[in-house]
Amino acid sequence: MKKLFFRSLILILSLSLLFVAILSTKGFETNKFNKIIAQKIKENNSKVSLTFEKINFKFDIKNLSLYLETKNPNLTYQKISLPINHIKLYLDLISLFKSDTQINKLNVLSDEIEIQQLKKILLKTKPTNMTSLIINKVSSGRVNFDIEIFFKKNQIVDNFIVKGDVKNIKAQIYKDIFVENTNFNFFADTTDILIKAISCKSDGLEVSEGNLQIQNLKEINIKSEFKTKLELNKKNISKYSFLLKQNDNFTLENSLKGTLSHYLQLSFDKTLKVINYDYKNKGNINYIQFKISNSSKNRFLEKKIENLFLNNTYFSSNFNSNKIHKISAKGNYSFDNENYNKFNFENNILNSTDNLVLDFDLSEKVNINLINYTKEKGNLAKIFLDVKKNKKFLNVNKFTFSENKSLISVEKLKLKNQNLQSVKKIEAKTFESNLIKNDFIIEIGKKIKISGKKFDAKNLNKLLNQNKKRDGILKKISKEIDIDLQNIDTPLSTNLSNFKLIGEINNGKFIKISSKGDFGDNKFLDISMKNHKNSKKKYLEIYSDLPQPLLSEYSFFKGLSEGILTYSSIIDEKSSSSKLLIENFKVINAPGLVKLLSLADFGGLADLAEGEGLSFDKMEMQITNSKGLLNLNELYAVGPSISVLMEGYSEETGLTSLKGTLVPAKNLNKILSKIPVIGDIIIPKEVGEGLFGVSFKIKGKPGKLKTTINPIKTITPRFITKALEKSKKSK
8 A cells, every 4th residue: 555655656746747847848838828918918008919829838947936938929019010039927826727817927028129110119109308319319229128027916017127238329419429339238127227338439439348327216316337438639529529628728629549437426306406426537648639728928938838738647537516526637748749747736626716736847948037047948847836726816835946956935825816915935046057046035924024145136127117017916915024135136247235125015016115235336225215195195216326227127228337326206196207317427339329329420429439438427307107108308418528308208008209409519518608698598690610419309119219310500499508507507
């Protein structure tokens, strides 16, 4: 009996295993479920129709469940056929023995579907942004998918999983930008969309190793990582101008080559409003060229900078919704695409305030005229700059410029609305041929302090003359000032020692000065300024035993030597009235005067001007300046050989107009001797023989002055009056 029982049990088990093996491999082919499956599909979506000949009843060993499978069924959506490879329908085993069969899961695996066929299907569906994008922008490609739909009771969809591949998609991204060879695989369910292995190509742009994750929870979260290879050139770079951020100073030009890795994270609320974002990238820029817009000659660089080239540069950036942004770059730069130098750049941006740190080498020629310093082209200078700035202020935390032994540094310089507020320290120590040319410190705190052993001021007059009509960065400075410099190199190789100045500046202008300097050989410079508070007028007085250093940049005084200078000026808010007196001086080889003498045929005087020079006893100038118009009311110069009387004006545009009279002293003395009563200003009836002098006119802009000469045999009463006044004073 036992043997029979065990044999029966073994037979049943063997038959069961055989039945499971058959069901799990070949299955049991039947058409009894055709009507049930087609009806269930129709109940869930009336627009879908499914027909097939036979199905296989199989057993899924892995999931321990029974399912129905059919291959190459005829599935249509609104009469549009879909290329389906096979369909699996997982059934509730117990429900097979009841009147209402329950479907647990539906699995549909497609063949490759052409995009044009997919468009026909999407045109029949409810419009969405995604369907609109595919219909209007995608032109070609193929898609295949594998869909699993999970049902609850009464065939209500509980969840779904979609996965598949997209191949060789061609689509329009923006205007004339198209992506080709677009490939990726995807996975999606009710809460997540995963897109992996994204790759595509466009003109000059290639994307690879891309991943995208979309989570649809209380918030919509997007994460993406991808790599880009850039090879932009003259032909295609304009296509990407909307992506490449430009500014008023730099425009991407001609070429961009490099590889970058990108990371993006976005969060939206249910209304698709951005809640948070974080974007990072990093990589290497092999080559890039910028065109510098509105380029002009830099005040320090001799060469006009029009282009900026970068190569072999590591680049990274980070932008996020916390408004804490960072951009950094490290590599090589050039202005001519030939001579490259190293640079290191970092910009941390917080609430629209930039904190720039720049460290670079510079081989271009540099001129800092204020201190008469020159770095020759080819000599390498190291520059470090740490700046914080926004629209209202600019703070230079640290600046250093070093070349060999020369060093210029700035600490804690603050500008507000382009106006200087304070400086902790400006230090300059420069050399020329191993000789020290500058060694001083400037500090602007409660008081302005300038002190040091050496200051090269050879270009100072030129700069003051060039900038006299401009509003400087000092216009908001109102402080006391204290200057103590041991040695000052002035123009014409004249040195000023032990220069001390105490005074006061109001809104960038001196209102009080008391200063003294020593030229040596018992020659001094004295400057004083007083301010009349009630009338708001300033009274400036200058005395110098050497006029040349103060007048060196005025071409009118070129060739002047020796003499004593006295200058006084009354200055108010709108105008100034000044008087300049120079006594006992010479004019040596002055080009303008030599030209006048030559044109007037004063041969001997011209020779004298080219030799030891013309001596003058005195020259007086009376000048008024109002609203940019400089009026030379009168200039009178008298000497043993020649006398001059002149007047004119100079406009803000540079146009100059002068006219006057020039008379040899012997003719003038002859005229004066024939006047019977000093003070009776008359034109003499007898003036002797020969040429008395010339009248002249000079007019034009700097470098284009035109001079005309007319011989005269009579002299104006005004000239004689000045000569008599001089004669009276000399007696």
